[in-house]
Amino acid sequence: MERWEKRIFVLAMVSLFLVSSWAVAFAQEIKIGVIGPMKFVQGQGHWNGATMAADEINAKGGIQVGSKKMKIKLIQSDSNEFLNVTDATNAMERLMTQDKVDFVLGGFRTEAVLAMQDIAMDHKKIFIGCGAAHPELCERVAKNYNTYKYFFRGTPFNSTFLVRTAFIHLGTVGAVLKQSLNIPKIKVAIVMEKALWADPMIPAAEATIPKMGMEIAGIWRPSPVATDVTAELSAIQRAEANIIFEIFSSSVGIPFSRQAGELKIPAFQVGINVEAQKEGFWQATQGMGNYVMTSNTYARSVEQNELTKPFVEGYIKRFGEVPTYTADTYAAIVYGLAPSIEQAGTLDSDKIVSILEERVYKVPSGTVKYMKTADGKPLHDLTWGPGFLTGLATQWQDDKIAGVWPYKWKATPEAPEVTYKGIVPIKLPPWMIEKYKK
C-alpha cells in the first residue's frame, strides 16, 4: 500500500470512530426492547401497550434524563416462546448484544421467561416481566439479590394471588346461586387443564371448596389442547354440578365454553379462562361462551382508578379492542420506568433499581407497590389486595365483557370495602334458571 493510501485509510478509520463516538455520546434515544410471542395475541398486547406508551412520551419530547430529553425507541423482538423456548433466549440475546437495548419488557411463558431472565441479568439490564405469573421469577430476586435485582414483575400479580382471587369469585357465584335459585348445597365440578401451573390448585380446591360450604362433584383434567370435551361435559352434567370451577390458560378454554354453552349444561362457569379474557372469545365460541365468568384485568366501562378510563379508551380507539393484561407494558413504561429514569437522572440500571423498588405509584389497573419478604428482602413482586392490585372478574354478557367483581368486597373484616366504578350484576344462564326454578 502506498504511503498516501495508508494516510487516507487511517483518516477514514479515525473519522468513522469519531462519528460513531459522537453518535453514541449524543444519542437522544432510550432503547427499550419489547419481547413476546408477536404472532400471538399476548405478544401483540405487549407491543401495542409499549407503542402507545412510547408515542405518548415521545409526543411530549421524551424522558428527561439529567439535563437532556431522550426519546424512546422501541425494538420489537419475537420470542416465539409458545413454540420454542430456545427462540426466546436467542431473541433476548440478540436484544442484549446486537440491539444493545437499555431496558426490556415482556415475556409470557414462565419456562421462557426464566431463561430470558438469566440473560438479561447477565447483562445487568432491567427486565420488567409482563406476562408470566410464577412466583419463582421474583423469589430469585430475594434469594440472589445481586444477580436478579434487575428483574421486576410488571403484570400480572403472581399465581398464588391469581388462585386466591379465583376462589373469591367462586364463593361469590356460590352465594348468588344459593340466593337466587334456592340451591341448598352447591355442587362444584373442578375442571383444570393438565398443566404444571394448575397442579397445586387441585389440592387447594379440594380443601377450600368444602370450607366454603360447597360440595365437590368431581375433578376433571382435560388436555390443555383438547378440542372435544363433550365427554367431560356429559359426565359433569351427570354429576349434577351447579358450578364449573375452571382453570384454563390454553386453547381448551374455547371448546369447553363453546360446547358447554351449546349443550346448555346447567352449571355456571367461573374461574380463570384466559381465552375468555380476550374479545376474540365471542367469535371463537360462536357466541356460545355467553355467561362465562373469568378473572381479568380490564373491561370496558370499569374504572379501577382515574387512570383506567383514559388508558382503556385510548387503547380501544387505537387498536379496536379492550387491552389484555400483557398490554400493561404501557403502565410499566409510562408509570414505572419513565418516572424512575427521570428521578435517577441516568440510565444506570443499579440507580434505577433502587428507585423503582421503593416507589409506590398508580397504574391503570390499581396501585403498584413492590413486595418485600418477611425478613425485609426486596422481592420485586406485585402487592395484591385492596388499595393495590386486585384484578377484576368479568363475565360475557351477550357480546360484551362486563365487569362483575369487586362489589363491596372486603378481603378481611377489617379491610376497606372495594368497589370499582362500572361493575354490573352477574347474569345467570337462562337454561340454569329454567332448570332450578321448576
Next chain:
Amino acid sequence: MEIPLIPLYKGGLGELEFVLNLCGHVERTRTRYFLNNEVIMALVIDIIIGGLINGSTFALLAIGFSLIFGVARIVNFAHTAFYMLAAYCIYIITQKMGLHPVWGMLAAIVLVTLLGMLSYKALINPIREHEGAVLIATIALAMIFQEIMTLIFTGTFLSVPALIKGYFILLGVKVFYQQLLTFCAALFILAVLWVFLMRTNLGLAIRSTAQDREVANLMGINEARVAMMTMGLSVGLAGFTGAIVVPLTVLEPQMWGAPLVMMMAVVVLGGLGSLKGSFIAAYILGFAEALVVFLAPMGAYLKGSVALSIMILVLLIRPEGLFGVYFEEER
C-alpha cells in the same frame, strides 16, 4: 336473569390463606362415587356414544392417509395440514365473506384437492422413489402451510359455525347434530369409496397399482397419473374431514399436529395401507379414548397416551397391524 348488586361473599385473605400455603399437604376431601345400575347404564351409553363419535373423526382422517399409502407408498405427513387448510378456507368463506357453511365446505374440498394434486406434481413426484425424502418433504410442506397460516391469521384461536346447529338427546346423552353428521359421513365415505374402488375403471386402476405398480404400468395404466389422482382423492378426503370436523374444534395454525399423531396410530394399528383396518382401528382407539375420559376423569388428559399404548400393545402381538397389507406383501 339479573342479580341485585349485593356483597354476597366477603371471604378473602384470612380464611383462604392457610389452604393456599399448604398446597400439596392439606387434608384432602375425597369425592366418593356410588355406583348403581342406573349410573352404570348411563356410563355405558356415554362411552358408546363418545367412542362412536371419536372413532368417526379418526376414521375420516385415516382412510385418506391409508389410501395414498396403499396405492403410491407415499407417507403423507402433510395430510392433516390439508385438513387445517380446509378449515381456514371454511373460516374465510363463512366468517369473512358471510356465506353459508355449505359453500365453504364445497370450496374447501375443491381448493384443497387442487392444492394436493399440485403439491404432488411439484414436490412429491420428482422424489417419489426415495421414500425417506418424500417423508421429509411432506413434513416440510406441512410446516410451510403452518407458517403461511400463522403469517396470515396469527396464532389467534378461531372457529366456524356448525353445518347443523344444536343437539338432540339420545338415551339421556346430549349429542350435537354435527357429531351425528361426522358419524354418518364416516360411514357414507367408506361406502362411496368402496363403490368407487370396486365399480369404476379408475378404482380398478388404483387397486391394480396398489397391488403391483410395475405390472400395472406394463398393462397400460399410467401409474404416475393414477398416483396423482389418488393423491387428489386422499387430500380431498382430508378437506372433507376438515369441513365436517372443524365446527367441533378450534382453528389455529398448529391444529394439524395432534390429529396427525392419532391418525398415524390408527393407520399403524389397522395395518398400513388397509382401508378396512384403518376404519376398525379408528373405532378401537375412539372407544379407548372415551373409556379413559369416563372411567378416569382425573386422567382425561391421558386419553391420547392410552390410545397410543393400545396401538403398541397390538403391534407387539401382531406386528403387521390388524389387517396389514404392506408387511404381508413383503413376505
